[in-house]
Amino acid sequence: MQIIITGGAGFLGQKLAKALLKNPIDFDELLLVDVIMPGVPLQDDRIVCKQVDLSEPGVPETLIRPDTGLIFHLAAILSSHAEKDFDLGWKINLDITKQLLEACRKRKPGIRFVFASSLAVYGGALPEMVNDMTALTPRSSYGIQKAMGELLVNDYTRKKFVDGRVLRLPTISVRPGKPNLAASSFVSSIIREPLHGEQTICPVDPGLGLWLSSPDTTISNFIHAAKVSEEQLGNWRSINLPGLGVTVRQMLDALEKVAGKSTLDLIQFKPDPAINNIVGTWPHKIDNEPALKLGFRIDQHFEDIITQFIDSES
């Protein structure tokens, strides 16, 4: 079997590839594709990396082989970027998803198709506790595009063109590396930069609630999503991955506990309306029960998430 990861050069794509190479899922080829050449995550004969532009007509079809069994579709334009470059957001977040689903339908119906969606599909006037039956009224183009992608994957699944699994990701923290073009980039920066002894800006109020998942838990949930049976999933395939609810203040308290009070001095509070307009509309309490029943994992404490990040860098 061949497995494909789109967005294979990204943090999640690379980390997922590493996990798959160590995991008991049996496969012959793991194809990483991205608009920039993906790095080789681990030396392994099964890894193939390709630089391709999935938005070019016909390209998605060239990737799918008779033995393609699983696609992780992670390629995306992130929230702040999609808000600034409206056309690019539509092209990558929606059009490519459609083209990839069409390629599956034409070349090999029934491929297991794991789609990375986001809690950003929620927005506006939300109930205290969001659940699977809460309407999607996103207040960002990224959220709209992901919500539309979810509907696409669900319809292609109902028609048996793919076997879709839609994962609504909590905000991921702590991401390694540099800030990215997600409106939620600060959710990693306010921990990562102080741990590196660097100054950083927190663009939101310390009282803002967030809904988080650690990188390890997220990757483990991607692999679980590929394994869980169709019978367990039922007809509607959009899943709120379990998250941990914390305020920015609680994150910083945990940082102080783990790394000392001096780390907090590196954080400057400077409200950014563009970021608040997006992140401020996201939910910070989602019903975890349906996903936990399906066997998805959850983080227990934000301190553990910080420790996970420190360990990953050592």
Next chain:
Amino acid sequence: MQIIITGGAGFLGQKLAKALLKNPIDFDELLLVDVIMPGVPLQDDRIVCKQVDLSEPGVPETLIRPDTGLIFHLAAILSSHAEKDFDLGWKINLDITKQLLEACRKRKPGIRFVFASSLAVYGGALPEMVNDMTALTPRSSYGIQKAMGELLVNDYTRKKFVDGRVLRLPTISVRPGKPNLAASSFVSSIIREPLHGEQTICPVDPGLGLWLSSPDTTISNFIHAAKVSEEQLGNWRSINLPGLGVTVRQMLDALEKVAGKSTLDLIQFKPDPAINNIVGTWPHKIDNEPALKLGFRIDQHFEDIITQFIDSES
């Protein structure tokens, strides 16, 4: 001001045009467009009819003039048709909607854009009473495409590319003419054909609940949607138009009352799984309050709806 109606050859398009010509909305041109040449609904110098294929690249842009102020986007592939012809459904129900919104954005941002959606955006395991915050989990490609169109119109509105108003139409009964390719076509046929002394088939159980709006009420609500202020509508522009909840049995009881017992003998019950798979997933109780507060109209009794149909034919 120019007003455009897409799907202008259809029953709703023609009826809306007639109503606009008699209505106090002030305009210079009423352009009806459709893939077949729209008929002239009333002799009036302001009417222009054009046969155009909106799915041809560039065509939507040619329609919009500097004085275009209002578009009613009614063009659609109906539910059973979109289920059978998957590609055509996407092309007309989604792609054209996007192209039309893009044309507004490029040619004249801010045009009032009234989009005909449908209660078919709901489906699956619904609560007893559906409301504005109920998730859209449609079980038909038509419902998926309309749900995606709604998201599009909302995002183009947020970006101020159009001033969108999304109307989720109840099932319309009684439509005149012939059965169409909507899965709900029988909802008109079981009244219309017996009134004409013709036999008809009811493909669902008499206990099935439906959510209805009469043609007159629907058209009146389209015009109201074009008039209601942005302030009243708020940020999220999807509106459940008020409906009347009835079972098929109640509809037939009303038919008997209005037209006599012999009309019921013309109806043969013959379940059709393809129709039940679509119509059986639609809601039959939706919270009317938000739309009534905005000033939209509602039908009171199904008997009045039958009388409205009889009067319209006389």
